Amino acid sequence: MIAVIAMALGVVAGVVLHPTVPPELEPYLPIAVVAAMDAVFGGLRARLEHIFDAKVFVVSFVSNVFVAAMIVFFGDQLGVGGALSTAVVVVLGIRIFGNAAAIRRQVFHA
Amino acid sequence: MPDELPPAVPVKRKTSARTAGALIGVLTALLGFAIAVQVRSNASHDTLANARDDDLAAILADQNQLAQRRRDQIDSLRRDLAQLQASGDKDGVAKAQAERETQSLNILLGTVAVSGPGVIVTITDSAAVLKAEDLLDVVEELRGAGAEAIQFGPVRVTTSTNFVDINAAVQVDGVTVRSPYVVRAIGDPKTMDTAMNIPGGVVASAHAAGGDAVVSEQDKMVIDVVRVQSAPRYASPTSK
Numbered sequence: 001m002i003a004v005i006a007m008a009l010g011v012v013a014g015v016v017l018h019p020t021v022p023p024e025l026e027p028y029l030p031i032a033v034v035a036a037m038d039a040v041f042g043g044l045r046a047r048l049e050h051i052f053d054a055k056v057f058v059v060s061f062v063s064n065v066f067v068a069a070m071i072v073f074f075g076d077q078l079g080v081g082g083a084l085s086t087a088v089v090v091v092l093g094i095r096i097f098g099n100a101a102a103i104r105r106q107v108f109h110a
Numbered sequence: 111m112p113d114e115l116p117p118a119v120p121v122k123r124k125t126s127a128r129t130a131g132a133l134i135g136v137l138t139a140l141l142g143f144a145i146a147v148q149v150r151s152n153a154s155h156d157t158l159a160n161a162r163d164d165d166l167a168a169i170l171a172d173q174n175q176l177a178q179r180r181r182d183q184i185d186s187l188r189r190d191l192a193q194l195q196a197s198g199d200k201d202g203v204a205k206a207q208a209e210r211e212t213q214s215l216n217i218l219l220g221t222v223a224v225s226g227p228g229v230i231v232t233i234t235d236s237a238a239v240l241k242a243e244d245l246l247d248v249v250e251e252l253r254g255a256g257a258e259a260i261q262f263g264p265v266r267v268t269t270s271t272n273f274v275d276i277n278a279a280v281q282v283d284g285v286t287v288r289s290p291y292v293v294r295a296i297g298d299p300k301t302m303d304t305a306m307n308i309p310g311g312v313v314a315s316a317h318a319a320g321g322d323a324v325v326s327e328q329d330k331m332v333i334d335v336v337r338v339q340s341a342p343r344y345a346s347p348t349s350k
Contacts, residue, residue: 009142030148037141054130058133
């Protein structure tokens with residue numbers, strides 16, 4: 001519940017404040033967002049399966065974002081930033097789909 | 111979320127659960143904030159602002175290539191234009207030259223009326239002594255003196271003009287002409303006058319024949335007798 005409200009607050013803050021993304025953060029933000037979404041879906045799934053652990057969630061959230069940013073950063077340094085970003089998005093997308101499928105089975109039993 | 115935690119919780123566990131809840135809230139708020147920011151920046155900025163360096167380099171290379179192609183096109187079109195203009199000029203020059211040639215040929219063939227300075231030679235031969243060849247001499251002398259157009263009596267003299275003796279007169283191109291013979295010639299009046307009056311020339315021989323020849327120079331005269339030139343039936347030009 002806290003998570004949903006906080007997220008809504010965050011969205012509202014983002015829309016209202018309308019900050020500009022610093023150029024040096026521009027490549028990392030989309031990947032970080034996707035990584036964080038993966039963590040959130042994982043947490044939601046764990047909660048529905050009654051194995052949710054706040055510590056695991058927080059750690060996985062932070063580490064997901066950090067690792068994703070790291071991959072993009074090193075990709076950019078190696079000159080394969082575009083390809084690696086795509087790879088990260090694909091992998092995280094697959095995980096999100098897997099988690100979404102598990103959530104669907106929990107919610108709808110189907 | 112705290113209510114998801116195991117029921118039997120000591121006080122210490124409870125505070126850490128509250129901390130965890132707060133952390134989760136902060137993190138998800140950050141996520142929401144980031145999503146909103148990213149969506150906004152993606153929608154509001156043009157795509158180039160968010161593109162990575164190598165993409166930008168590729169786009170730049172593409173654009174450079176495109177510009178080069180366009181420049182090449184412009185160059186080739188410019189060349190075409192210059193070529194077309196040059197050939198147009200050439201056509202114009204050739205046409206003007208052809209027109210000039212047509213004009214001089216028309217004058218030579220006697221198919222157009224002409225005007226200009228010249229002389230009128232009046233030859234009186236009451237005794238009818240002068241022969242066709244004497245009269246042809248007049249024409250030849252005038253030609254030699256640079257006459258460009260000649261009219262003998264009522265006949266325009268051209269390349270094919272013939273003189274035939276008949277009784278006390280002469281037939282020029284089938285037209286009978288009698289004394290006095292009036293010859294009009296367009297050319298340099300001075301030169302033709304001199305040519306007529308040289309010793310042993312036209313005037314002298316007319317006097318010798320008992321007749322008379324008078325040359326009068328004209329600043330401006332007209333020869334408006336023309337002849338119709340029929341198209342050649344047998345001869346056609348060959349290419350060199």
